[in-house]
Amino acid sequence: MMEVILHIYDVTNSGSEKTNNTIMQINKIFKDGIGIGGIFHSAIQVYGDEEWSFGYCEDGSGVFSCPSRKNPMYTFRESIILGRTNCHIFKVNQIIRELSREWPGHTYDLLSRNCNHFCDELAEKLGLPKIPGWVNRFANAGDTALEIAETTAVRLRQAKTEIVSASKVAYRFLLGATSNSSPSPDSPGSSGRGNPRFQAAWFKNLIASGAKPSTSPEVENMGDAKLQPHREDDESPLRQSSRPDT
Numbered sequence: 001m002m003e004v005i006l007h008i009y010d011v012t013n014s015g016s017e018k019t020n021n022t023i024m025q026i027n028k029i030f031k032d033g034i035g036i037g038g039i040f041h042s043a044i045q046v047y048g049d050e051e052w053s054f055g056y057c058e059d060g061s062g063v064f065s066c067p068s069r070k071n072p073m074y075t076f077r078e079s080i081i082l083g084r085t086n087c088h089i090f091k092v093n094q095i096i097r098e099l100s101r102e103w104p105g106h107t108y109d110l111l112s113r114n115c116n117h118f119c120d121e122l123a124e125k126l127g128l129p130k131i132p133g134w135v136n137r138f139a140n141a142g143d144t145a146l147e148i149a150e151t152t153a154v155r156l157r158q159a160k161t162e163i164v165s166a167s168k169v170a171y172r173f174l175l176g177a178t179s180n181s182s183p184s185p186d187s188p189g190s191s192g193r194g195n196p197r198f199q200a201a202w203f204k205n206l207i208a209s210g211a212k213p214s215t216s217p218e219v220e221n222m223g224d225a226k227l228q229p230h231r232e233d234d235e236s237p238l239r240q241s242s243r244p245d246t
Contacts, residue, residue, distance in 0.1 A: 004044060009040060027077075035134065037133075047092055055105065085128060
C-alpha cells in the first residue's frame with residue numbers, strides 16, 4: 001500500500017501583490033480563523049516525488065505534474081495524508097493517462113471544474129475518500145449560487161410566458177362572449193361595450209382589481225338594460241313583413 005498525500009496552496013498567481021495579499025488574508029480569516037474554507041489550489045502525490053493536478057491551457061491535457069510542494073505559481077500552505085491506496089504503480093500510471101484524456105485544459109472552469117475537482121476524482125479512483133470539503137468550499141458555494149440564479153431566472157421567464165398566454169386566452173374568450181351577447185348598435189344599452197377599446201380597458205381593470213365584480217350603479221344599470229325583454233315595437237323586420245295587410 002502506498003501513501004497518498006494532498007498538497008494545498010494559497011492561490012497567489014493573480015499578478016497583483018495587493019490581490020495576492022488579500023487572498024492570503026481571506027484564507028487566514030475563513031480557514032485558519034473560522035475553519036470554513038478559502039481560495040486554494042490542490043495537488044495529489046502518490047508514488048514518487050511528483051504531485052499531480054489540473055489547470056487551464058488552450059490545447060492538450062490540463063493534467064500536469066511538478067515537484068511536490070514546489071508549484072511555482074502558488075504559495076504552499078500544508079499537506080494532508082488522504083490514506084493509503086491498494087493500487088499498484090502501473091495502475092496509478094494508467095489512471096493518470098485516462099484522466100489526462102478526460103480532462104483537457106480548455107474545459108477548466110473556476111467554479112465547476114478546477115484543480116480541486118480533479119483531485120476529488122483522482123482520490124476516488126485510488127480508492128480513497130474525496131478531499132476535505134473546506135478545500136473547495138468557496139468554488140462549490142459559488143457554483144451552487146450560480147445554478148440557483150440561473151434556475152430562478154428560467155422559472156421567472158416561464159412564469160411570465162404562462163401569464164401572458166393565459167391573459168391572451170382570457171381576453172379572446174371575453175371578446176367572443178361580449179360580441180355574441182352585445183345588443184344592436186341602435187339599442188340604448190349598447191353604449192360601446194362591444195368596442196375592442198372598451199374590452200381591453202375593462203380586462204386591464206379586471207386584472208388590476210383582482211377580478212372583483214363591479215357594484216357601481218352604472219354597471220348595474222347597464223346589466224339591467226341588457227336583460228330587458230324586447231318590446232313589441234322592436235320586433236325584427238322579418239316578423240313585421242309576415243303580418244297580413246289591413
